[in-house]
Amino acid sequence: MDNANVVTGIVLRAMPVGESDKRITILTKEYGKISAFARGARRPKSPLIAAAEPFAFGQFELYMGRTSNSVQKAKIHNYFRTLTEDFDTSCYGFYVLEVADYYCAEYAADIEMLTLLYQTLRALESGKFDKVLIRAIFEWKTLVLAGVYPDLFHCLSCGKEEQLSYIDFTKNGIYCRECGVGMQAKELDESCIYALQYVVSTPAKSLYSFRLTDTVLRQFARTVRTLFHKYTNHKFNSAQFLD
Template sequence: MREAVTLNGMVLLSAPSGEFDRRLVLLTTGRGKITAFAHGARRPGNPLMACTRTFVFGKFTLYEGRTAYNLQSAQVANYFDELSSDMEGACYGSYFLELADFYSQENMDATEQLKLLYQSLRALLKPAIPNRLVRRIFELKMMVINGEYTEQPLSPVSDSCAYAWEYVVLSPVEGLYRFALTDEVLREFERVVESGRRRFLRHECRSLEILEVLTSD
């Protein structure tokens, strides 16, 4: 048997497998997106039950198999339980996970994507930052990490909106969620980021469809 590896990561997807197992998709720093099976995780009282939910962030200890990994244990740093109990926050978070799942790859350095996910989920829990703004910052920074973006907005905007765009493009992930916008500038920022999303983030996320229905006026 191969030696166990311990990876920092987040659960992007968790689905039943067989009678008692779970199939996980993890985004990890060292090995990108990987598939792992948590054997017995659906049995009552199994120690893997709590750490195999979506949004769970921590250190995962796994054994590598021929086509997938087997989860041995996890040291959870954040369960993001507050998101699970907030329908709107959970919808935003699920959209972030789906987008990261689509654009991440196996054996790819996913450090920046993982940091963006973690910081964005934390931002959803802060009442001072509108979820609408969190979404657009996440989308723009995801474009930057993927290397598909424009240095300036795709259409003319106010100085405030242009500054917000530049701030997101140039700032490290840890410093992204440190500004606010007036309602007028936020609408402008939403418009130009949406133009970029349609041009560069071409995946149509089902979770986004649900989110837009939920948050529509």
Template sequence: MVETVTALGMVISSMAIGEYDKRLVIITKEFGKITAFARGARKPNSPFLGGSQPMAFGEFTLYRGRNAYTVTGMKISDYFSNSMTDIDSMYMGMYFLELAGYYGREGIEASETLKLLYMAMKALTKNRIPVDLIRCIYELKTLVINGEYPNVFSCGNCGEKQELDYFDINRNTMVCKKCHGKVPDNEIITDSTVYALQFIVVTPVDKLFSFTVTDIVLKQLKHIIGSYMDKVIDKKFNSLEFL
């Protein structure tokens, strides 16, 4: 009797293999990032046709082989690619998949990563907050989950937790007004931006995509998080070229 396992996950990439098959990479709650083959998934009448597309989320039944898994069944609850209302949201979603894949590791459970990915996709389909804010939240929380986020709670010089108004990208830390000396006015960070950074770091994933910010705060968030991402990630993501 063939032994199978069941995993909750989202397809992050799909590649044609042979005449009818597909090679899937799936971020799963239980097993982290896995490779799974969906036999016959490219046939028009295949039960795996829709569920073998990127952004498909649901329950996958898998046979565990020596080097990879084989899909034996799937119950897809969300087809996020079918719910995107514009091209920017679609490519942003593809970027989120790429970033999840960058950090994903096989054999290491990924419940928080999967939950964040799911909630970010939901946010993209609802259009209630700006796409760029969804990206900022997703990027920073991904860094938090993987233990690579910057210090946004205290001054990197004196430890002060008040009057933080400058981000030192070279040292990955906020710096207070007393310690940073004179800096250009356009590099001064507002209290609202500092609060937004702290909120993203400490708030549970399922409550993250529920706020909005002013244009000034969003601009500062994009600059700080974007600069930090460029520093710590050594990969170019194809989807960002389109964005």
């Protein structure tokens, strides 16, 4: 396809190419993940200098060729600059970009994942939510969108939907209060189970609307970490600054 297209997306990563260019990866609403060259983006006076940076969200005019794409113009709506002003927050920001890069396929539109990423960056930027909670919500919803997560709405043994209490990481599911007794399963607080179910069933645009007590948050985060490691066979470089 040799034509110009305007896409909406977020820059996931950028790497230098040659003396003055960059190759950027963008998660777009229209095409999913795509790569494009930003010619001259490393020159001080380049109109693409800020648009060719991670976190940049906006519209990109691309020339899409048979073998490569190139950025012609960009109109950035949010640079998420405050994310990079604090080391701890920027580490979380780069982590979610790396996870999105890993889970998103090229030329496979995934609007819900783009929405999740954008809302996650907004939540980080706002400073209103515990970053541990943000990470857990993002990781759990990413698994859900990828279709690799256990059923936490029905008892593994009897199928009941009420009084679910024990999660079994080896059998990929949950037991009710009666069936879970004596099983090799971990008992979870009712609020933790509700939070896990809420993330599964709620659209990405509305996810960051709840908080948890410290005790429940620790349990929620540990549970999601266990599930994320179980279903994600990959080591994320940016995670070393978080773990």
